[in-house]
Amino acid sequence: MNNSIWAVGRKSGSLFMGGNGLVFTRNVAQITSIHAIPSMRSEAPVINHSLEVSNLRKSLLGRPGLLGIKRGMITWFTEKGEQFAATVIEIDSCEVIKHKTLESDGYWSVLLGQVDKLKNVNEKELAKFAAAGVSPKQNIGEFRVRDESGLIPVGTELKADYFAVGQLVDVKAVSKGKGFAGVMKRHGFAGLNASHGVSKAHRSAGGMGGNQDPGRVLPGKKMAGRMGGNNCTVYNNEVLHADGEAGILVVKGQIPGPARAFVRVLDATKLYGKSLNDIKNGM
Amino acid sequence: MCNVLTIYIDTPTVFEPLPKKRNGENALSYLQKELLQRYDPTGKRRALVDSKTGLRAGDVIKVTYLDRTDVVGRVLGIKRGQNNVGTNILIRNKINRIGSEIRIPLFSPKLRNIEVLYKPEEYLSRGKQYYIRNTKLDVDDVEAYVKRQQHKLEKANVSKK
Numbered sequence: 001m002n003n004s005i006w007a008v009g010r011k012s013g014s015l016f017m018g019g020n021g022l023v024f025t026r027n028v029a030q031i032t033s034i035h036a037i038p039s040m041r042s043e044a045p046v047i048n049h050s051l052e053v054s055n056l057r058k059s060l061l062g063r064p065g066l067l068g069i070k071r072g073m074i075t076w077f078t079e080k081g082e083q084f085a086a087t088v089i090e091i092d093s094c095e096v097i098k099h100k101t102l103e104s105d106g107y108w109s110v111l112l113g114q115v116d117k118l119k120n121v122n123e124k125e126l127a128k129f130a131a132a133g134v135s136p137k138q139n140i141g142e143f144r145v146r147d148e149s150g151l152i153p154v155g156t157e158l159k160a161d162y163f164a165v166g167q168l169v170d171v172k173a174v175s176k177g178k179g180f181a182g183v184m185k186r187h188g189f190a191g192l193n194a195s196h197g198v199s200k201a202h203r204s205a206g207g208m209g210g211n212q213d214p215g216r217v218l219p220g221k222k223m224a225g226r227m228g229g230n231n232c233t234v235y236n237n238e239v240l241h242a243d244g245e246a247g248i249l250v251v252k253g254q255i256p257g258p259a260r261a262f263v264r265v266l267d268a269t270k271l272y273g274k275s276l277n278d279i280k281n282g283m
Numbered sequence: 284m285c286n287v288l289t290i291y292i293d294t295p296t297v298f299e300p301l302p303k304k305r306n307g308e309n310a311l312s313y314l315q316k317e318l319l320q321r322y323d324p325t326g327k328r329r330a331l332v333d334s335k336t337g338l339r340a341g342d343v344i345k346v347t348y349l350d351r352t353d354v355v356g357r358v359l360g361i362k363r364g365q366n367n368v369g370t371n372i373l374i375r376n377k378i379n380r381i382g383s384e385i386r387i388p389l390f391s392p393k394l395r396n397i398e399v400l401y402k403p404e405e406y407l408s409r410g411k412q413y414y415i416r417n418t419k420l421d422v423d424d425v426e427a428y429v430k431r432q433q434h435k436l437e438k439a440n441v442s443k444k
Contacts, residue, residue, distance in 0.1 A: 071310045074315075074318075074364075075367050075388070077322065077388075077391060093301040118297070123294070126295040130295035133298060135298045135299060136297065157301065245304070246314075247305070248313070250314070
């Protein structure tokens with residue numbers, strides 16, 4: 001009996017004796033055949049290219065920014081005696097005109113207007129301002145906000161002291177147009193040699209790529225062309241001075257655009273040393 | 284019988300604009316006044332760089348800081364800020380025979396005093412005298428120069444008497 005192959009590795013040597021009879025089951029074969037299931041209910045696929053998902057992807061601010069006018073640059077001294085270059089932004093009668101809501105537009109946002117404009121406004125435009133209960137404005141700007149708690153009541157005037165001294169802000173504006181600029185100015189190329197046989201091409205780009213292979217200039221090659229005059233953002237400029245009554249906001253450093261440019265100032269969206277998720281979670 | 288056709292045109296209300304801030308004054312000049320009030324309430328510093336009566340390139344000045352350290356040098360030029368408090372004075376001196384220059388921000392809160400040590404009888408030409416660097420017109424040890432000049436003056440006064 002002990003020499004039987006059935007007994008190998010078993011505790012009791014009596015496989016065919018006693019109450020515990022050996023039952024052979026083939027577990028693998030017991031899976032329900034996939035063809036036996038008529039249908040399965042699965043979750044609807046997430047469409048990433050939709051307004052709802054796009055809203056979730058964005059790290060939006062809790063409150064709108066301000067509209068302003070760049071007035072020029074000045075010298076700024078701190079109490080310690082440090083000296084900075086700073087930019088003066090005028091906040092002139094910046095008022096809330098309209099809200100956009102999730103129900104009507106698919107997202108939350110606040111429309112602001114700045115600088116009173118009493119001439120040459122057509123009736124269609126006038127009606128919009130009349131509805132808000134504010135005087136007609138020269139510039140209008142829209143700021144998206146995270147949720148409805150960021151909607152400031154229509155008709156409220158936002159003053160320069162909306163921002164605290166010491167906080168960081170981002171400033172958005174259209175940069176100064178430079179016209180048709182060469183590669184040295186536009187992309188910082190080194191140009192060609194001043195001598196060694198270079199003739200009438202001292203500020204040229206040089207090579208454009210390969211020869212017969214690939215036989216074409218690759219897309220995105222940096223070349224001469226229109227420079228400036230595009231939307232530009234400077235991040236994390238410190239607020240040095242905010243005078244609500246006088247409508248003056250002073251930020252450290254430079255901002256895009258010429259003096260008298262229309263600028264948008266908002267709370268800093270990127271903070272050094274902090275990931276966007278940290279900021280979202282209030283860390 | 285005559286029918287009268289009345290057309291009502293619904294014109295939108297135009298609301299009155301907000302009162303003008305700063306009584307309509309330019310934002311930059313308003314801020315400039317405020318800053319000058321803060322950094323130069325007595326107007327002493329402004330008088331120092333007045334284009335007619337103030338300092339000129341060639342004068343010797345002594346700048347004292349709040350921590351009582353001081354710098355002496357001959358004025359090379361005054362850069363006057365427009366609508367800002369960035370006005371500064373460039374002074375030059377020779378320290379251990381090495382020419383050294385420093386730009387003094389006029390309205391800096393670090394400054395205690397600016398004293399005029401010497402004003403020459405005759406001035407060199409130009410408002411900005413950068414051309415004197417490393418020429419025979421260049422400054423020597425300015426403190427020694429001022430002492431020599433004062434000594435000369437005293438001698439002249441004694442001989443007059």
